[in-house]
Amino acid sequence: MSEYQKCVTAKKCPPGALQSSHWAQTPDLLPGVLFDKMWAPLTANDHPIAGVNWDNAQAYVAWLKAKTGQNYRLPTEAEWERAARGGKEGQRFWWGDEFDMRFANTAAKGDGWDWTSPVDAYPGHPYGLFDMAGNLLEWVQDCWHDNYEGTPASEVAWTKSCFGTQKVLRGGSWGSDPDSVRSAARGHGEPNDRYFALGFRVARGL
Numbered sequence: 001m002s003e004y005q006k007c008v009t010a011k012k013c014p015p016g017a018l019q020s021s022h023w024a025q026t027p028d029l030l031p032g033v034l035f036d037k038m039w040a041p042l043t044a045n046d047h048p049i050a051g052v053n054w055d056n057a058q059a060y061v062a063w064l065k066a067k068t069g070q071n072y073r074l075p076t077e078a079e080w081e082r083a084a085r086g087g088k089e090g091q092r093f094w095w096g097d098e099f100d101m102r103f104a105n106t107a108a109k110g111d112g113w114d115w116t117s118p119v120d121a122y123p124g125h126p127y128g129l130f131d132m133a134g135n136l137l138e139w140v141q142d143c144w145h146d147n148y149e150g151t152p153a154s155e156v157a158w159t160k161s162c163f164g165t166q167k168v169l170r171g172g173s174w175g176s177d178p179d180s181v182r183s184a185a186r187g188h189g190e191p192n193d194r195y196f197a198l199g200f201r202v203a204r205g206l
Contacts, residue, residue, distance in 0.1 A: 007063045010063065014059075041113070064202065092183065103133065107177055135174055
């Protein structure tokens with residue numbers, strides 16, 4: 001959240017949805033206990049930015065690229081899955097084939113988090129990454145396809161012959177069932193979707 005907020009302060013990115021008038025004008029959230037419970041974790045500096053759409057993520061990486069001179073971008077779907085597996089091909093999760101709530105923030109509660117959790121609340125996997133399973137669904141660069149037929153041979157983003165305008169989401173969220181946070185699980189959304197279970201991470205080209 002704190003890193004994204006720098007882009008908001010620079011007036012290059014919009015605030016997350018929970019901080020915007022969109023949610024503030026939603027009668028079933030404000031005023032009320034639900035909104036109060038959501039506000040703290042979904043706007044905390046040590047939590048990931050939530051409630052951002054694909055276009056917001058693109059604005060952030062464009063700002064970060066311009067600010068640093070480094071080739072930041074959203075990861076491709078293939079890159080994301082390879083990273084999520086942590087070198088453990090053939091397993092449902094990077095830690096094994098059985099779901100274990102000690103490793104991911106999902107709807108299988110008992111971990112103390114009702115919404116998002118801090119970025120380092122769960123153990124990192126062999127590549128030193130955090131929350132590749134659960135916490136927030138993550139936008140990637142690719143557009144949505146129902147299957148992998150015709151996928152590019154390399155790990156470049158798949159942006160042709162798309163299913164409408166939808167973009168790929170990976171990783172599952174705090175509201176996902178365990179099966180939906182498998183390394184191979186896929187989701188999709190419209191590029192202007194700004195739900196509070198949506199976030200992103202960045203990649204840097206070398």
